[in-house]
Amino acid sequence: MAYKPEIEALVLGALVDGPLHGYRITQVIKGRSSGLLKLGDNQIYPTLHRLELEGLIDAEWHQQEGKPARKVYALTPEGRTRLEQRQREWKQYATHFGIALGLGGNHA
Amino acid sequence: MRDHLIRQFLIELRMELEVEGIDTAERGAIVSEAHSHLVDAFDVADPMNEAEERGVIDGFGAARTMAQSLAREYTYARSRRRYVWPALFVLAACVLFSLINSQLHLPLFGREIWVGTLYVAFCALWLVALGYKARRPLVSQFLVLAGGLLIGRVCWLMFTCYPVPNHFAEFVKRNEVAKDVAFSNRMIRQDRLVASELRFGQQFFSDPSKRPVPDFLTNSDGSYLLPDGIREAGHGLPARSGPSLTARFWNDAVREWNQRPYSIESEGVPGRKTAAEVWMIRSVRDIGEQENHIQTLYRSVKSPWWNRLEWTVQLQAPGVIAVSLAAALITNAGWVLRVLFAPIVRHTRRRRLAAR
Numbered sequence A: 001m002a003y004k005p006e007i008e009a010l011v012l013g014a015l016v017d018g019p020l021h022g023y024r025i026t027q028v029i030k031g032r033s034s035g036l037l038k039l040g041d042n043q044i045y046p047t048l049h050r051l052e053l054e055g056l057i058d059a060e061w062h063q064q065e066g067k068p069a070r071k072v073y074a075l076t077p078e079g080r081t082r083l084e085q086r087q088r089e090w091k092q093y094a095t096h097f098g099i100a101l102g103l104g105g106n107h108a
Numbered sequence B: 001m002r003d004h005l006i007r008q009f010l011i012e013l014r015m016e017l018e019v020e021g022i023d024t025a026e027r028g029a030i031v032s033e034a035h036s037h038l039v040d041a042f043d044v045a046d047p048m049n050e051a052e053e054r055g056v057i058d059g060f061g062a063a064r065t066m067a068q069s070l071a072r073e074y075t076y077a078r079s080r081r082r083y084v085w086p087a088l089f090v091l092a093a094c095v096l097f098s099l100i101n102s103q104l105h106l107p108l109f110g111r112e113i114w115v116g117t118l119y120v121a122f123c124a125l126w127l128v129a130l131g132y133k134a135r136r137p138l139v140s141q142f143l144v145l146a147g148g149l150l151i152g153r154v155c156w157l158m159f160t161c162y163p164v165p166n167h168f169a170e171f172v173k174r175n176e177v178a179k180d181v182a183f184s185n186r187m188i189r190q191d192r193l194v195a196s197e198l199r200f201g202q203q204f205f206s207d208p209s210k211r212p213v214p215d216f217l218t219n220s221d222g223s224y225l226l227p228d229g230i231r232e233a234g235h236g237l238p239a240r241s242g243p244s245l246t247a248r249f250w251n252d253a254v255r256e257w258n259q260r261p262y263s264i265e266s267e268g269v270p271g272r273k274t275a276a277e278v279w280m281i282r283s284v285r286d287i288g289e290q291e292n293h294i295q296t297l298y299r300s301v302k303s304p305w306w307n308r309l310e311w312t313v314q315l316q317a318p319g320v321i322a323v324s325l326a327a328a329l330i331t332n333a334g335w336v337l338r339v340l341f342a343p344i345v346r347h348t349r350r351r352r353l354a355a356r
Helices: A007-014 A022-032 A041-053 A077-100 B002-019 B024-043 B050-060 B063-080 B085-099 B115-134 B140-160 B174-204 B227-234 B250-258 B275-302 B305-355
Strands: A057-064 A067-075 B161-163 B171-173
Touching (some): A007 A022, A007 A077, A041 A067, A041 B063, A067 A077, A067 B024, B002 B050, B002 B063, B024 B050, B085 B140, B161 B275, B227 B275, B250 B275
Antiparallel strands (some): A057 A067
């Protein structure tokens, strides 16, 4: 199998612990990957809008005092299922890639 | 400084979103979201460090890239929708066309433009507009439409009509078989009458000596009926006078009945013929065709429905497929227009918005 790294999977993964707004999602991805995954902030929004249109995430506007309103995203059950599918694919890919590199064992 | 950078970026983003044709409501939401993102990002930047503040904007990425990516996502989302309305529109148009068929033959602006022509042109323009609006090629619904129409028409024909096997694409409704046979029998009677009167007239006028003429060779105004006049009268048309229909004087009638100016070699009959001979030949041929029509229709009525299937399919398949294919091509022409004009539309919008 071939695994294509997708922003979609990263965004869904960032939301696994709870609802987040766009800026926070980019921070979570950067933080969790120790700065290895560098995404332009503007790359996140097209993906977020698509996931919302597909019903994988829900969005809600939160008003803030003295600041512009934030759009906060949360995983839907369908989104959680999609994330689990992506996680399985990644584990499989990482295992086989590790074996191909001669590392052996499970490298997921 | 940060307010200026944010405002400048948001103005650019709003313009690029409009250039990409994203709706006003969606544009507003995207700009608000980008605004809150930038405010959050600036909150962690050093306000005294200009390079760091500019880095926030650079880190966000280009407004044009974001607008283009969003436009792609919205197009993708649209492509997942099922666009059934072009097919439904074609179906509705077909039904309407069949219901108001007689009104569609009314001429407009002289004989060149018909109501039906305008109706078809309107349908074509509407389909182009639907295809333009869809922003993607539409194929599957037309396949479904063709299949549905095919099955529907074949079933309708199979259960409501009898095909006429000797005539391609001809059928008679089940409840109109008696009417159809009566019509054919009337035509046969008329053709027989015309043929016998013509035969008599041919013999009568072959003798040039003037003598009393039977009523059926005389017009209501007292003139002599010529072969064309006999044929019109025999088919129940109102009495008329005219150079090819009647002759006022005996000598003219004799000459017209006996001259041989006609050739119908294209119909497989050699030699020059009189008008009476031409119409006799055609009447006899028409009688044969009508008798054959009645016989084949009765055979069709008596045969089981599966024997009629081949003909019913042949009757409708080419027409249905042609209509669906034409509708699909016209609709997708709208999408092709959008693709071809997209760069021009973007360029024009950008220039207009930049000027504003």
